[in-house]
Amino acid sequence: MKILRDEDLNDSGLMAVAIDALEGAFFARVDNRLVSPPRHHVSFPGQGDLVFTVGGVLGDKPLAGFRVYETFGGADQIVAVWSADEARLKGICVGERLGSLRTGAIGGIAIRHLSAPDARSVGIIGSGAQARTQLAAAAAVRKLNLVRVYSRSEENRVAFAEEMQRTLGLAVEPAGSARDAVRDADIVISATTSRTPVIHAADLKPGVHINTVGPKTRDGHELGLDIADAAAVIATDSPEQTRAYASPFFLAGSGHEHRMTDLAEIIAGRASGRRSPEDMTLFCSVGLAGTEVVVASAVLDVVSASA
Incomplete structure (x- = not known):
């Protein structure tokens, strides 16, 4: 199980990886294989919110995971990815770079x-x-x-x-x-x-x-x-x-x-x-909720293969 931080995601080639992964996610959306329910907010009065998105892809190699980010004034977030058929936590991405990569x-x-x-x-x-x-x-x-x-x-x-x-x-x-x-x-x-x-x-x-x-x-x-x-x-x-x-x-x-x-x-x-x-x-x-999981999975695969 890998933990990636922003400094691990600076390879310019990861944008092409993210684009290919998300294109597959959009095809999965049309086929009703993309899991992407709306965001869920949990408020902490006077401080801000924790915002959760859950997502994944169904099929031969199903993925599941979540992202959580805060509105307290920082920029960090956590994305966790499971290989659903293997019941295995593939890895975690911490920081803000993955979200920017996904949106881009x-x-x-x-x-x-x-x-x-x-x-x-x-x-x-x-x-x-x-x-x-x-x-x-x-x-x-x-x-x-x-x-x-x-x-x-x-x-x-x-x-x-x-x-x-x-x-x-x-x-x-x-x-x-x-x-x-x-x-x-x-x-x-x-x-x-x-x-x-x-x-x-x-x-x-x-x-x-x-x-x-x-x-x-x-x-x-x-x-x-x-x-x-x-x-x-x-x-x-x-x-x-x-x-x-x-x-x-x-x-x-x-x-x-x-x-x-x-x-x-x-x-x-x-x-x-x-x-x-x-x-x-x-x-x-507007940021298709849950797709960070798809990008994180693809990035974890590439980083693991090059390690």
Whole structure:
């Protein structure tokens, strides 16, 4: 039984491992073999919550496990994975890196199935951990040649550009505004904590694909609703989760909430994705609960094989 920490998950090749594992999980979701009930919160008044997700995959080699993270102000989480048929604890991942890897990989799968096949440029709003893994995932599924990044802190966006250019081996430039970052981009990644729109449909070119990261509510969202108006396809990794938030999802009441397609259905060919090079597509990532277990299992296998 292995215990992995953040420093064990720095191999850039693990993003491709996570993407492949999650693509399999989305196929399992369509076949009703993915176990992913909604999150469960346990409150500690005055301190925060412990948040639990349970998940796994049924089939020849069934997996089961859970993740728990806290809202006390830190970032650590624990993911435990069992080989269900062997009744064996495969391992535990501790830290925040696995969660970022999982979220980035889901974004990469959306880009693989919704962006134009010849997409080469990316505009990123945000320069934090999620922006880093989203870009790494985009680079894993598309042959990128240019990235522009904007965040409110000039220092942070310059540091992001230098780091990601070095890490990914492609041109990454800081932009002077959100509009400058996205206006010519084939793929837009919105990974901010802004509670007011920072980009609108008029800022984007025809045929663009947009990824959002994390829960967006009617009280706070960084995308203008005119982007949903313009999108030919709106997809999410968990329609159930968009309906489970305490605060209504940002598309609730807009007329677009019923347009959201399950990404798994698009991957499996049961729902339409992009139909035209001019289509704008929008993916709302809310974090399909339980999929951390699938990613952790694949990562544990790779790390164990290389040990």
